[in-house]
């Protein structure tokens with residue numbers, strides 16, 4: 001963890017202590033890691049008096065993550081889609097902006113402009129490939145790590161306030177960090193490192209209730225989620241000769257099953273359980289775009305595929321992006337053909353490179 005050194009930790013502590021107004025920003029469509037790391041940092045900074053801290057989101061987090069934010073007042077959690085002017089002002093008027101779980105400003109969607117225009121000092125804490133370090137005064141970027149929540153945990157451990165003693169973390173911060181790591185690793189199924197288990201061990205010992213977290217995350221869904229999963233795997237899953245499994249969820253299907261944000265979390269991983277599948281892609285039709293999730297097995301790069309063909313990126317084996325209409329496809333009915341053509345091109349080129 002190259003960026004976690006005493007010099008950078010001192011700089012971070014100084015930036016926080018000198019700032020009166022602090023904005024915490026994470027990526028659009030916030031997931032467990034985005035919310036977990038943001039909420040944890042909010043409570044950590046709350047340990048020190050004299051700061052106004054606000055979490056600024058592009059859009060609301062899914063209901064199943066609501067427990068993380070239960071005790072954060074609405075005035076400290078500003079969502080652009082609900083209060084755009086307030087969200088932009090919070091970013092522009094702050095002295096310090098701390099960005100968590102994303103690598104480039106445009107991942108915050110409508111907050112991008114405010115971030116670019118803000119004169120505040122900016123700090124990055126992220127675990128994605130290709131971070132835009134030039135946009136930040138201070139960057140903590142580590143890709144060999146489970147999650148932004150884990151990275152933040154190791155940073156906080158180094159601070160004078162926590163001093164390598166996880167019991168010094170506010171309980172809600174500890175719970176949020178454990179939650180973010182748990183969702184980004186798919187409950188310890190991928191991207192886990194020795195450091196991940198050390199973190200989990202220390203947080204458990206400090207009193208974090210993992211059973212409660214698991215219950216909140218995985219046992220509170222509506223019936224519709226399992227119904228749509230059944231439909232997807234039985235009727236919508238296609239597997240190409242290249243070993244690409246893909247599913248297209250169009251608006252009609254999403255509406256029919258009343259699919260809410262977060263309901264399909266994790267589904268894209270499932271086709272990887274099939275021996276011959278090398279890569280799994282899930283498409284969801286959104287208001288003005290098609291959202292893309294990609295997962296791959298070792299030896300196949302979801303990140304490269306997302307960058308070349310899907311206007312996105314992420315991690316080596318878990319990435320995402322979008323298809324723009326009409327630039328990439330003229331409508332959702334063309335999505336299947338686009339995936340088949342582009343992934344075939346990807347695997348043909350990849351084999352060409354290897355030979």
Ligand code: 5GP
Pocket residue numbers: 027101103107292293294311312313314315318319320321322
């Ligand atoms: P998911 O499929 O769960 O939405 O995203 C998988 C991973 O790829 C996450 O770490 C997410 O942050 C990243 N990701 C998703 N969409 C994009 C995108 O459009 N651009 C980049 N750079 N990363 C993305």
Ligand code: MN
Pocket residue numbers: 033034101127147148184
């Ligand atoms: Mn993450």
